[in-house]
Amino acid sequence: SQQGEEDPQALSIQEGENATMNCSYKTSINNLQWYRQNSGRGLVHLILIRSNEREKHSGRLRVTLDTSKKSSSLLITASRAADTASYFCATDGGSYIPTFGRGTSLIVHP
Amino acid sequence: EAQVTQNPRYLITVTGKKLTVTCSQNMNHEYMSWYRQDPGLGLRQIYYSMNVEVTDKGDVPEGYKVSRKEKRNFPLILESPSPNQTSLYFCASSLGGSTEAFFGQGTRLTVV
Numbered sequence: 001s002q003q004g005e006e007d008p009q010a011l012s013i014q015e016g017e018n019a020t021m022n023c024s025y026k027t028s029i030n031n032l033q034w035y036r037q038n039s040g041r042g043l044v045h046l047i048l049i050r051s052n053e054r055e056k057h058s059g060r061l062r063v064t065l066d067t068s069k070k071s072s073s074l075l076i077t078a079s080r081a082a083d084t085a086s087y088f089c090a091t092d093g094g095s096y097i098p099t100f101g102r103g104t105s106l107i108v109h110p
Numbered sequence: 111e112a113q114v115t116q117n118p119r120y121l122i123t124v125t126g127k128k129l130t131v132t133c134s135q136n137m138n139h140e141y142m143s144w145y146r147q148d149p150g151l152g153l154r155q156i157y158y159s160m161n162v163e164v165t166d167k168g169d170v171p172e173g174y175k176v177s178r179k180e181k182r183n184f185p186l187i188l189e190s191p192s193p194n195q196t197s198l199y200f201c202a203s204s205l206g207g208s209t210e211a212f213f214g215q216g217t218r219l220t221v222v
Contacts, residue, residue: 030208042114042200042213043153088152092208096160097143097168102152 004032004089004101012107019076021104023089024069032065033090033098034074043088046074081110112137116201116214123191123221131186131217133201139212141204142184143168144176146197147216153200159184191221 004025013019023032031050035043049056049065049072056063062075076083086105090098114135123129135142143158145168155168159178173195175187184203188195198218202211 033210035211040198040216040218042215043202043211044213045210048210090211096206096208097141097155097158097204098202098211099155099169100145100153102150 004091004099006087006089006101006104008104009102010105010107012109013079014109015079015081017079017108019079019083019106019108021074021087021106023072023074023101025072025089025091026070027091029067029091030096031092032063032072034061034063034072035088035090035100037086037088037103039085046087076106079106079108081108084108112212114201114203114212114214116199116217118217119215120218121220123219125192125221126190129188129191129219131188131199131201131219133184133186133214134182135184135201135203135212136182137203137205137212138181139203139205140181141206141211142178143202143211144174144184144186145200145202146170146195147200148197156186156199191219193221195219196221 007022033048034046037043060077065072086103088103090100144156145153157176159165201214204211
């Protein structure tokens with residue numbers, strides 16, 4: 001079963017705006033990861049946050065994790081047209097193999 | 111260059127004709143897995159392997175087989191493909207549990 005569920009399913013913004021995507025999951029995790037997928041291509045790892053961390057930054061990306069609410073958010077600041085992609089959260093669950101949600105489709109208009 | 115290589119990238123086949131999608135990684139990773147991606151359903155795990163000769167079912171294993179005879183290779187086998195297996199397939203590998211996964215470029219399979 002899919003552990004993580006992203007919200008919203010689709011997001012459309014203008015270049016320069018911030019984009020926020022949320023992920024909710026069902027069971028305890030060791031870590032949560034965010035991935036990006038350009039249309040039809042393989043997924044690319046963006047950031048990993050461990051269960052004992054609350055916030056993590058990488059360039060224009062900011063990830064938060066609230067284990068009490070079983071939720072995470074990915075913020076992309078000052079978005080660019082090149083950020084247009086689908087974004088997935090992945091949790092490790094019991095098998096230690098990432099389990100993905102359905103993704104958020106982000107469109108950034110120039 | 112560190113990579114996961116899938117072949118073929120595109121495949122059109124007929125119902126019932128056995129096929130194999132190969133996956134190879136050059137990073138000496140222990141963990142490998144297969145996913146299928148369908149519109150509106152995201153990525154669903156088919157099978158995974160935590161080491162040589164160790165494989166386990168994911169969420170949607172029906173109609174698929176895998177083997178892990180060597181660390182670097184993890185082929186996906188469809189013994190008798192059916193149209194509902196038309197999908198985009200991804201292989202991934204990772205160093206260990208709960209670490210970054212590296213993905214292949216995908217195999218787009220159409221079964222007619």
